[in-house]
Amino acid sequence: MQKNTYPSGILQYIPFFYVIWSDDLLTVSEINVVQKALEADESITTENQKTLISWLDTANPPANSELKNWKRTIAKTGVKLVESDTYPLATFSQKIVCKYYTECPFNDQLKHIEVNLGIQPNHYSHLFDVEVDYQSSLNYYKASEIDTILKGKHADLIDRFRSDLDHSIFKWDIHRNKEDFREVVLDQVKGLADKGYGATAYPATYGGAENMEGYAYMFENMMYVDGSLTIKFGVQFGLFGGSIQKLGTKKHHDKYLGEAGTASLLGCFAMTETGHGSNVRGIKTTATYNRATDTIVLHTPGKNDNKEYIGNALHSKMASVFAQLIVDGKNEGVHAILVPLRNEKHDLLPGIKVEDNGYKLGLNGVDNGKIWFDQVSVPRENLLNKYGDIKEDGTYHSEIKNPNKRFFTMLGTLVGGRICVARAGLGGAKFALAVAIKHALKRRQFNDSIKIQEDLLMDYSTHQLRLTPLVANAYVYHVALDKIMETYCDQSQPDKREVETQVAGLKSIITWYANSTIQECREACGGKGYLLENRIADLKGDVDIFTTFEGDNTVLLLLAAKGVLSDFKSEFNSAGFLAVLKILGIQISNKLTTINPVYSNKVDKDHLYNPKFHKHAFDYRTRRLTYTLAMRIREYIKKGMPSYQAFLKVQTHLVALGKAYSCELAYNFYCDFVDIIFDEKNRLLFQKLGTLHALHAIREDVEWYLEQGYIGGTKSKAIRQRVERLCTELRPHIKVLVDGFGIPEHCMSAPIAG
Ligand SMILES: Cc1cc2nc3c(=O)[nH]c(=O)nc-3n(C[C@H](O)[C@H](O)[C@H](O)COP(=O)(O)OP(=O)(O)OC[C@H]3O[C@@H](n4cnc5c(N)ncnc54)[C@H](O)[C@@H]3O)c2cc1C
Numbered sequence: 001m002q003k004n005t006y007p008s009g010i011l012q013y014i015p016f017f018y019v020i021w022s023d024d025l026l027t028v029s030e031i032n033v034v035q036k037a038l039e040a041d042e043s044i045t046t047e048n049q050k051t052l053i054s055w056l057d058t059a060n061p062p063a064n065s066e067l068k069n070w071k072r073t074i075a076k077t078g079v080k081l082v083e084s085d086t087y088p089l090a091t092f093s094q095k096i097v098c099k100y101y102t103e104c105p106f107n108d109q110l111k112h113i114e115v116n117l118g119i120q121p122n123h124y125s126h127l128f129d130v131e132v133d134y135q136s137s138l139n140y141y142k143a144s145e146i147d148t149i150l151k152g153k154h155a156d157l158i159d160r161f162r163s164d165l166d167h168s169i170f171k172w173d174i175h176r177n178k179e180d181f182r183e184v185v186l187d188q189v190k191g192l193a194d195k196g197y198g199a200t201a202y203p204a205t206y207g208g209a210e211n212m213e214g215y216a217y218m219f220e221n222m223m224y225v226d227g228s229l230t231i232k233f234g235v236q237f238g239l240f241g242g243s244i245q246k247l248g249t250k251k252h253h254d255k256y257l258g259e260a261g262t263a264s265l266l267g268c269f270a271m272t273e274t275g276h277g278s279n280v281r282g283i284k285t286t287a288t289y290n291r292a293t294d295t296i297v298l299h300t301p302g303k304n305d306n307k308e309y310i311g312n313a314l315h316s317k318m319a320s321v322f323a324q325l326i327v328d329g330k331n332e333g334v335h336a337i338l339v340p341l342r343n344e345k346h347d348l349l350p351g352i353k354v355e356d357n358g359y360k361l362g363l364n365g366v367d368n369g370k371i372w373f374d375q376v377s378v379p380r381e382n383l384l385n386k387y388g389d390i391k392e393d394g395t396y397h398s399e400i401k402n403p404n405k406r407f408f409t410m411l412g413t414l415v416g417g418r419i420c421v422a423r424a425g426l427g428g429a430k431f432a433l434a435v436a437i438k439h440a441l442k443r444r445q446f447n448d449s450i451k452i453q454e455d456l457l458m459d460y461s462t463h464q465l466r467l468t469p470l471v472a473n474a475y476v477y478h479v480a481l482d483k484i485m486e487t488y489c490d491q492s493q494p495d496k497r498e499v500e501t502q503v504a505g506l507k508s509i510i511t512w513y514a515n516s517t518i519q520e521c522r523e524a525c526g527g528k529g530y531l532l533e534n535r536i537a538d539l540k541g542d543v544d545i546f547t548t549f550e551g552d553n554t555v556l557l558l559l560a561a562k563g564v565l566s567d568f569k570s571e572f573n574s575a576g577f578l579a580v581l582k583i584l585g586i587q588i589s590n591k592l593t594t595i596n597p598v599y600s601n602k603v604d605k606d607h608l609y610n611p612k613f614h615k616h617a618f619d620y621r622t623r624r625l626t627y628t629l630a631m632r633i634r635e636y637i638k639k640g641m642p643s644y645q646a647f648l649k650v651q652t653h654l655v656a657l658g659k660a661y662s663c664e665l666a667y668n669f670y671c672d673f674v675d676i677i678f679d680e681k682n683r684l685l686f687q688k689l690g691t692l693h694a695l696h697a698i699r700e701d702v703e704w705y706l707e708q709g710y711i712g713g714t715k716s717k718a719i720r721q722r723v724e725r726l727c728t729e730l731r732p733h734i735k736v737l738v739d740g741f742g743i744p745e746h747c748m749s750a751p752i753a754g
Helices: 014-022 028-040 046-054 064-077 088-100 108-117 143-164 178-194 212-222 227-247 250-261 403-412 415-440 461-489 497-524 526-530 536-547 553-566 577-591 611-638 643-649 651-675 680-700 702-708 713-739
Strands: 267-270 286-290 295-299 307-311 318-327 330-340 352-356 368-373 376-379
Touching: 014 028, 014 064, 014 088, 014 108, 028 046, 028 108, 064 088, 088 108, 143 212, 143 461, 143 680, 143 713, 178 227, 212 227, 212 415, 212 461, 227 250, 227 267, 227 307, 227 318, 227 330, 227 415, 227 536, 267 307, 295 318, 295 330, 307 318, 318 368, 330 376, 330 403, 415 461, 415 497, 415 526, 415 536, 415 713, 461 497, 461 651, 461 680, 461 713, 497 526, 497 536, 497 553, 497 651, 526 536, 553 611, 553 651, 611 643, 611 651, 611 680, 611 702, 643 651, 651 680, 680 702, 680 713, 702 713
Parallel strands: 267 318, 286 318
Antiparallel strands: 286 295, 295 376, 307 368, 318 330, 352 368
């Protein structure tokens, strides 16, 4: 029996009071729960009851010396906290009393507090200096179940794909010579094509399964092997093959699509020029129809008009070239034309020049190059003519009369590639997170003088806060990308304008997320993260450019924001634009109700964890940014400024709207998905991840919310505390959460993650 200064009536409550005060989260409702239990507790004396109730006074909280004394009293007992107990904290308290007193019955009032406050061992286990038996929570969730939820309907394809990556050609290695690296990557691409994966998105007639959704999912998994493989695969089957599939007609499909899918016809997608990147409409390469020879002549007119950064340029036999199509002296706008580049011996054909782009920051296994055309003739049939054709009589014809609309329709068919790039970025982030977290679960640094063993990195709250929200974001973005691809592939919705806006936004926020996550993971691994063998360094170099190709992120967000405005069916340059902005302003302002001060300072857990609050916060931000943006543009236009100039004036505002819109979209997709997870245990876990993601996102833009008066200082503080607390609560499950990404063992080559 140990010596103790507290009577047993008080002692049994001490672990509870310690949890309540050290977590600094005492709300009115929590006080009520404890006070009611104390008042109902007939086993304690009135005097003990008075003391305990006095410890609930937030205006006069227990002194720090008192808290220290509580902690010492608990630690001295050597009692172990067993998470698997039915009421772990009440049982823990009872065991402590048993160490000091011969009589120590289980107190139902303690159980009542534990249940009603909803406190879980992972809320408080880190607070006591006692041994914790984590076993129950460590094994509570199963990585395989999480992986199954994430794979959803693609499980068969993905399982097969992952297992096919278990082959010596996919073994990760360090490559310092680009020529050798490119050969390795080419072999990998061909290896996947041999197994039928290249054609996954093509129709069955051409060796495929018309499964664009599954095709996108493979990008995430290819990143576990290597970024260069992922991108070269995307160029060959998605950009080159995809342009034939989406912009060509049956004659092109019959002739080329099967061979593109098996990689027996290697091709590239030549859109960008040295002088024109984001502004595709401004490209200068010409494709002039020659009626006499019934051919189209490709030409690079001047300096900087050559194609540049073209992936697969050195290995390709053919290019899908984007050029200004000129028929009968009239420029019909940008069209794609198939142009043979090399003969069977791989020699360049007359009039074609190709130069290697040289070493890059990353993706050195991809052969990017520059291409020039000097009056290169190809048959008229080589025009990918789904949206615009040159008829046999030599006249141009298109069902889409408006050249603007035609251009955007053509480019719109290619946005599937944008989803794949985001998917690849997400794969990079997941891989880096898995490496950093597995490392943090083994690596120990520092201890206090009492402990023999140093502490795990993952047990530092800074580490938890750095990595856990990023894991939660990976889950949300995974679901958002699944959903957007499903919508994009939905044939029952032919109007893809909204999806294009959504893809533009999601691609931007997700590839930016991927880059910042990889950097955080590098730092979280310390010096080990800098070694090539641990893979994060390569990911940094490779994923970096995902923010630029398939649409530069800033340019895409500008596009997304304009898409949000044009949801109101405006034509930006039309005469009715002012009127539309006016209507837009009125409609949105009606929904922007003034925020009630009680709401802006509401801090109870039920409110802060409620998706309704998160959705409202995101919706409010999007609407307010749309409204203020519309009003600003209106003011400029009213002053006589041309709409192009007015839009330039508000570019930063547009980008803020694009981000806000995409953030809201991703979260809404995620909530819809979580609601239908059948199994309650996993549904609650996914909900918790969603809550962390949402509160963290609000936290990241907290200045804006404070500026608007949407949240007050108290609420901002409570959100910060909740984010930290959620990270702590998820700490026991962090390994399962990254294992749930399903990264195959055979791809996880980083020694620090072993
Ligand atoms: C490794 C790699 C592989 C590639 N593969 C291919 C390929 O296979 N085929 C292909 O056709 N292309 C390819 N590209 C080209 C790629 O698509 C372009 O780099 C991209 O479109 C951006 O164009 P840019 O580099 O000319 O940048 P720019 O358009 O010059 O942009 C530079 C900066 O200016 C900003 N900016 C541009 N316009 C605006 C505006 N209106 N308002 C505000 N800011 C603006 C952008 O945000 C960006 O930060 C590849 C590029 C790389 C690096």
